[in-house]
Structure formats: C-alpha cells, structure tokens
Amino acid sequence: MIKKPVSHTAAVMLLALLLVSGCSSQPKTNSGVTLSIVHINDTHSQFDATPAKVKGPTGMPLYTYIGGHPRLLTKARQLQREATARGVASLFLHGGDAFKGSAYFEIFEQKINIDILNRMGIDAMALGNHEFDIGLDKLADFAENINFPLLAANVDNTAEPALAAVANLKAYQLFVLEGTELIAVKNITDTANKTAVAVFGLALENMRSMVPDTGQLVFAGEVSAAQATVDYLQAKGINHIIALTHLGYQRDINLAQQVNGIDVIVGGHSHSLLGNFSQWYLGQQAPYADNITNPDGLGVTCIVQAGQFAQAVGLAEVTFDNTGRLTQCQGENTLLASRDYFTLPLRSDNSRIAATEQLTVESYINRLQRTAITEENPELRQVLNQVYLPAVRQAYGEQISVTEQSISHVRLPGTDGSDQHGSVLAGHITDAMYYWLNMPAVRAKTGRQVDFALIGAGNIRANLEAGAIYEGHIRLEILPFDTPLSIVTLTGAELSELLLQVINATLPAGAHAGKFPYSSHLRYIAQEHASGQAVLQQLQWLDGERWQDIDPDTRYSLATTNYLANGNDGWQRLQQVQQQGTDRLDLIIEQQQLAIYPVKRVDAITDSSGQQAFVAHYQQAEGLPCKVAGNDCKVAAIAMIDYLKATPTLWQQARPATVTLLRR
Structure with a gap:
C-alpha cells in the first residue's frame, strides 16, 4: 500500500503516475554499491561548440571554442568506459532544457533534439x-x-x-544492477531480489508563472511530491534514489x-557550473558535489550540476553502504576544450596561434x-554537418554590423567573470527597444513616448561574438523567442517595488537569475545588505540629457517584453499593476x-495545485496572432x-552602465 503523500495534489499525481504495480515484495539489499553518474543540463540545443576565452600561458587571454554535442558524446562515452573498466556501473543523465537557444532549434525545433539526443545514450x-x-x-x-x-x-x-497518453513522460525510471550495467x-x-536504482524527476512547481502554455497540466509542490515519491519507492524496497531536477x-x-x-540530486535550470573555472573567465561557483544533511539528521544528499550550453560534463562517483545509505559522493565538472586557439576575439586565421606554439598551448x-x-x-x-548545417547557414540572412570584440551577456552582475554592472549586451538590447519604440513611425501609431526600457536577463540567450553580425545572430541566437514589445504605465513606487522584487529573488546562491532586470534610460544601484536583501541606493531616469530621481507618485511609460509585462518569471508586480485595468x-x-493590441487587464489565475498563470485580456482580440503565417512576433529582435x-559605429563607443549591483 502506498504511503499517503503530503498533499492532496501530490496524491492525485502519484496515484496516476506511480501506481504501475501492486507488488509489495521487498528486494534484498546488497552491500557496497558504487555508481558513476555522468550528467549534463541546460544544453539549449547548442550542438556546435561555443566561443570562449582562457588565460593563456603568458597570462594573456586566448580565444577558442568549447563544448558542443559531439564533444559531449566523446567525453560521456569515455567516462562510462572508464567506469566499466573499474567495475562500476554508470548512468548518463540530462537535467533538462534541451530546447531553445540556437539557430538549429529555431529551424528544426524538437526534431533535431530527438535525432541528436537519441544518438547519445542518455538514460533519463x-x-x-x-x-x-x-x-x-x-x-x-x-517525449514520444x-x-x-x-x-x-x-x-x-x-x-x-x-x-495524457504519452507513456514516456513519467514520474520515475527504475534500473537494476547486472554486473557493471544498470x-x-x-x-x-x-526489481525483486535485485539491487535497484530509481531516478525520479522534478519540474518547477511554479511552471505556470514562467511558461505561457501549460494547458491542463497540474504541477504539485516540489518538496511534497519528492517526499511522497521517495516514501513510495522505499516502501517497495528501493533505497538507491536519485532526483533528476530542473x-x-x-x-x-x-x-x-x-x-x-x-541520495543524489542531479540538477539544472540555474546553469550552475560548480567548481572554480576562473581560468576560463567563468568565475567560481559553489564546490562540486555539495553534501546536505537531511531533516532527519541522518541522511545526506549530494547535489551536482554541470553548467550550460553543452560546455562541460559532470561526473559524480557515489558509494552506498549495505542499507542503501549514501556514504561518499565526489567528482567534478570537466570543461570540454578544443585544439583551436587564437590571439584575437575575431578568431580569424591570421590570429591563430603559430604552429610552433601549438604543443605548448595544448600541454x-x-x-x-x-x-x-x-x-x-x-x-x-557528420550528421550535423550534412543534415542540419546547410539550412542553418542559409537562415542567417544579410550582414548588418561587425564587431572586433565579443559583447558579453551574463545573467547576474558579478558572475561568470563579469563586474558589478553585469551584461554589456543586455544594455544595448534595452537601448534598441527604447530607440525603436520612440521612432517617429512607431510613435505615430502608439501615441506614446517611452521613458525607459527593461528586459530580463533570461530573454537573451547568447553572447554577441566578435566578427560579422548577421540578422540570424539576433533572431536565431540572441533573441530567439517570440517577444512582442509592451508599453505600460506605472508609478515610480511600483517601479521600485518591481525592481526590488526581481533583484532580491536572484541574490541567493544558485538562484535562477534569468529574471534579473537590465535597463535603458533608467539607472539604479542595488546594495545587498547582510540580510541577503537589497535596497535601491539610486533610481533615476534620463529625462532628455539629465538624470532625474524617480518620483514615487509620478507615472512613467515603461517598455518591456509582453512575457514580462504579463508578470511571468517573477515580475508579478507588473501583473498586479494591471489587474484592475491597464x-x-x-x-x-x-x-x-x-x-497594436491594447490590453484591458492581466489576470492571475490559480489552478488546483495553487500555482498561478498570468493571462492578458485584449480589448479587441482573444490573443496575439503570433502563429499566423506572415506575422512576426520577434519584435525585440526586429x-x-x-x-x-x-x-553602425555602436560597438566602437563605450556604453555607460545603467545597472550596478553591489554585493556584500
């Protein structure tokens, strides 16, 4: 009999997904089990290698490429072969977010992920x-x-x-140990009378507030569902339990x-490259394989995550005692480097390191x-080159600019080698939003003068690398979402509340920072205090040529994406401002x-699990016709x-910072 879950929602979900058998036999517990867990996460369809830089032997940066799915496959197979040679069974796990983030995905969507991921030997x-x-x-x-x-x-x-009928979308996957294989x-x-391992998944409980289209899915609480799942599995005699989370x-x-x-949490979503990768200008995050004591004071859970964009592979080796309790968890992330190194960010042949230096650099x-x-x-x-790459190259369109330096994007200031001002690219994108919405032709239709613009860091999916810039770099890589732009009026007090709400949600270690706000014609200084919360030391807008303090009672015209304007991704203060009318x-x-589509109001709809979704109601339409042929909702990219x-000379000029985050 299944132990009653913590909540009614979790009970409904578990009865649907976990009652795969009425068996209550207790497998015998074997002793001394060791497993190797090879893992990746947040690959975001980055099938090719991504540009990177590294501190070279002389201390000067070298420019190169790292990762990509062909390297992931090589390394994952190598790690699993090495485990087998040591007599250790292994699993290859993906922490979610295979979709979105490259031109490959914009053209081939889920089909390319089905093809490529099916070739990689992933277990879950x-x-x-x-x-x-x-x-x-x-x-x-x-999923099918x-x-x-x-x-x-x-x-x-x-x-x-x-x-509902997709059997391959499920709560957990069971594995049994046979020799050196799971x-x-x-x-x-x-699993009867065998050593069994269970891998169960967890999705974001607040998915409805992040994703516009979740249909009639119900998302139960992460903690209650996890405990109910563990209790069920342990009641069936399965004591080696891995949570695969996003x-x-x-x-x-x-x-x-x-x-x-x-026993182990293999994670994703926050793009956490655990370990010290300062040499790669990727900063230093929490140690790999962090061990957390459970609330009973006895059990320990090991937590791992492997960064983003198919740039690194994690390997955790875990050992259990004869009761199935975790006794050891250790390992590291490995960044997957190439053999191509250049002295300039353009990475042209004339900046390639000399052949006489190649061995020294590789060593x-x-x-x-x-x-x-x-x-x-x-x-x-070969599959990528022959099947997919020709269409990708054709989709990039005409050249629109050029830059000799990479224009970086980071989510949170002070991370991934950035300074207190964070993303350079995000500032330029908000400048573009402000510029475009205030163009005479646009203003003639909207009747609005935009005062300032905001965007969330997660709306931007890539750096702008040095070299020729084509339309496809913007539409397919950097701003690939359907992102209609919104103009909405709010008071200075509401603006301040919004900024603090969003900034403070990004400050805890390892928090999802995709919601972090970047700005144009609006500047702020956020100071983090010992409490872990930030206050705004400065909040000003650029009125003509002069910076003026934001007045709490004055109403301002804000530009942002309609995704954020609806209150998604933690920007709920914007939804609240529009709840009664807008x-x-x-x-x-x-x-x-x-x-132009005028909005009447934005509702927050709570489902049976207590999770919210945000819905904009339009004055003269059911919704935005983004999927209609001939329509284009990538307005931020435009x-x-x-x-x-x-x-054209944008990149030759330094952009004054508008965002400053001072950490304690």
Whole structure:
C-alpha cells in the first residue's frame, strides 16, 4: 500500500503516475554499491561548440571554442568506459532544457533534439521549462520519440489531452544492477531480489508563472511530491534514489534540507557550473558535489550540476553502504576544450596561434584543472554537418554590423567573470527597444513616448561574438523567442517595488537569475545588505540629457517584453499593476505592418495545485496572432536589428552602465 503523500495534489499525481504495480515484495539489499553518474543540463540545443576565452600561458587571454554535442558524446562515452573498466556501473543523465537557444532549434525545433539526443545514450532527462517553448503538441512529439524517459514526478498530465497518453513522460525510471550495467526496467516487480536504482524527476512547481502554455497540466509542490515519491519507492524496497531536477541550485539545496531519502540530486535550470573555472573567465561557483544533511539528521544528499550550453560534463562517483545509505559522493565538472586557439576575439586565421606554439598551448590547457581537450565524435559531427548545417547557414540572412570584440551577456552582475554592472549586451538590447519604440513611425501609431526600457536577463540567450553580425545572430541566437514589445504605465513606487522584487529573488546562491532586470534610460544601484536583501541606493531616469530621481507618485511609460509585462518569471508586480485595468499596448508585426493590441487587464489565475498563470485580456482580440503565417512576433529582435543598422559605429563607443549591483 502506498504511503499517503503530503498533499492532496501530490496524491492525485502519484496515484496516476506511480501506481504501475501492486507488488509489495521487498528486494534484498546488497552491500557496497558504487555508481558513476555522468550528467549534463541546460544544453539549449547548442550542438556546435561555443566561443570562449582562457588565460593563456603568458597570462594573456586566448580565444577558442568549447563544448558542443559531439564533444559531449566523446567525453560521456569515455567516462562510462572508464567506469566499466573499474567495475562500476554508470548512468548518463540530462537535467533538462534541451530546447531553445540556437539557430538549429529555431529551424528544426524538437526534431533535431530527438535525432541528436537519441544518438547519445542518455538514460533519463528532467522536464525543463524551455521544453514548453514551442507548445504542448511538439513537447508530446519529443517525449514520444526520444529513446529515454522524460521525468517529472510532480506533474499530473491526466487532464491534458496532448500529453495524457504519452507513456514516456513519467514520474520515475527504475534500473537494476547486472554486473557493471544498470538495466532499465518497467515495473517494480522487475526489481525483486535485485539491487535497484530509481531516478525520479522534478519540474518547477511554479511552471505556470514562467511558461505561457501549460494547458491542463497540474504541477504539485516540489518538496511534497519528492517526499511522497521517495516514501513510495522505499516502501517497495528501493533505497538507491536519485532526483533528476530542473529547479535551480538553491532550490535543490532547499529540497535536500526538507526531504529525507534522496541520495543524489542531479540538477539544472540555474546553469550552475560548480567548481572554480576562473581560468576560463567563468568565475567560481559553489564546490562540486555539495553534501546536505537531511531533516532527519541522518541522511545526506549530494547535489551536482554541470553548467550550460553543452560546455562541460559532470561526473559524480557515489558509494552506498549495505542499507542503501549514501556514504561518499565526489567528482567534478570537466570543461570540454578544443585544439583551436587564437590571439584575437575575431578568431580569424591570421590570429591563430603559430604552429610552433601549438604543443605548448595544448600541454598548458591539458594541465588546467577541470579541463580536457576533447575531440568531437566524428559520426555526430557528420550528421550535423550534412543534415542540419546547410539550412542553418542559409537562415542567417544579410550582414548588418561587425564587431572586433565579443559583447558579453551574463545573467547576474558579478558572475561568470563579469563586474558589478553585469551584461554589456543586455544594455544595448534595452537601448534598441527604447530607440525603436520612440521612432517617429512607431510613435505615430502608439501615441506614446517611452521613458525607459527593461528586459530580463533570461530573454537573451547568447553572447554577441566578435566578427560579422548577421540578422540570424539576433533572431536565431540572441533573441530567439517570440517577444512582442509592451508599453505600460506605472508609478515610480511600483517601479521600485518591481525592481526590488526581481533583484532580491536572484541574490541567493544558485538562484535562477534569468529574471534579473537590465535597463535603458533608467539607472539604479542595488546594495545587498547582510540580510541577503537589497535596497535601491539610486533610481533615476534620463529625462532628455539629465538624470532625474524617480518620483514615487509620478507615472512613467515603461517598455518591456509582453512575457514580462504579463508578470511571468517573477515580475508579478507588473501583473498586479494591471489587474484592475491597464493602458498597456502590445506591438507585433502583422503582414509586414506594425499592429497594436491594447490590453484591458492581466489576470492571475490559480489552478488546483495553487500555482498561478498570468493571462492578458485584449480589448479587441482573444490573443496575439503570433502563429499566423506572415506575422512576426520577434519584435525585440526586429528592434535590435533596426538599431544596429541605424548605429553602425555602436560597438566602437563605450556604453555607460545603467545597472550596478553591489554585493556584500
């Protein structure tokens, strides 16, 4: 009999997803089990290597490329072979968010992920928030056609027509140990008298507030669903339990502190590259394989995560005693380096390091901790080159600019080698939004003068690398979402409350920082205090040529994306401002013409699990027709492209910082 879960919602979900067998036999517990867990997360369809830089042997930076799925495959197979040679069984796990983030995805969507990920030997994947980006039907197609399970123990899909019949979207996957292999099995009965390992998934409990299209899915609480799942598995005699989560590092810590019985959490969502990667200008995050004591004071949960964009692979080696309790967890992330190194960020042939220096540089790179020069898997490289790359190259369109330096993007100031001002690229993008919305032709239709612009860091998906800039770099890589722009009026007090709400949510260690606000014609200084909360020491807007303090009672015209204007991703103060009514305008391109959609109000709708979704009600339409042929909702990208065409010398000028975050 299943132990009653903590909440009614979790009970409904578990009865639907966990009652795969009525068996209550108790497997015998074997002793001294050691496993190797190879893991990746937040790959975001970065099938090719991504540009990077490293401190060279002389202390000067060298420019190169790292990661990509062909390197991931090479390294994962190597790590699993090495485990087998040591007599250790291994799992290859993905912490979610395979979708969105590259030109490959914009063209081939879920189909390329099905193809490439199916070739990689993955054993299970968590359900990430970006898996919802192209709709439930395409998510269902992905889940039905991948050759590994998509896991989310806190998601009830029984009432959602697109996903209800997708058997491969499930709560957990069971494995039994046979020699040096972990064999996937379907039912609890298959684990009888064998050493069994369970991997269960967790999706964000607040998915509705982040993702516009979740249909009739119900998202149960992460902690209650996790404990109920662990209790159920342990009642069936399964004591080696791994949580494969897409919650973010800080929420993984919270989970370990509140749930008994999880041995390992393999995470994603916060893009946490655990360990010291300062040599790669990627900063230093929390140590790899953090061990957290459970609330019972006895159990320990090991937490790991492996960064982003297919740049690194994690390896955790875990050991259990004869009761199934975790006794050791250790390992590290390994950044996957290439053999190509350049002295300039343009990475042109004339800046390639001399052949006489190649061996010296390679030897130096191989000596760096947590780094390995890794060859691409030739078969996977050939598939990408022959099947997908020609269409990607064709989609980039015309050249619109050029930059000799990379224009960086980071989510949170002070991370990934950035200073207290954070992302340079985000500032330029907000400048583009301000510029475009205040163009005479646009203002003639909206009747609005925009005072300042804000964007969340997560709306921006890539750096702008040195070299020629094509339209595709903006539309396919940097701003790939359907992002209509919104103009909405709010008071200075409401603006201040919004900024503090969003900034403070990003400050805890390992927190999801995609919501962090960057600005144009609005500048602020946020000072973090010992409490871990920030206060605004300065909040000003650029009125003509003069910076003026924001007045709490004055109403201002704010530009942002409609995703954020609806209150998604922690920007709920904006939804609250519009709950009773609003003067907001949403802008899209409709059949090559600017179209304006006035909004009446924005509702916060609470589902049966207590989670909220935000819905904009339009004055003369049911919603924005973004999927209609001939319409274009990538308005933020259009604004950036037009801005670059109008300011060809943009990159030659230093942009004064508008965002300052002072950490304690």
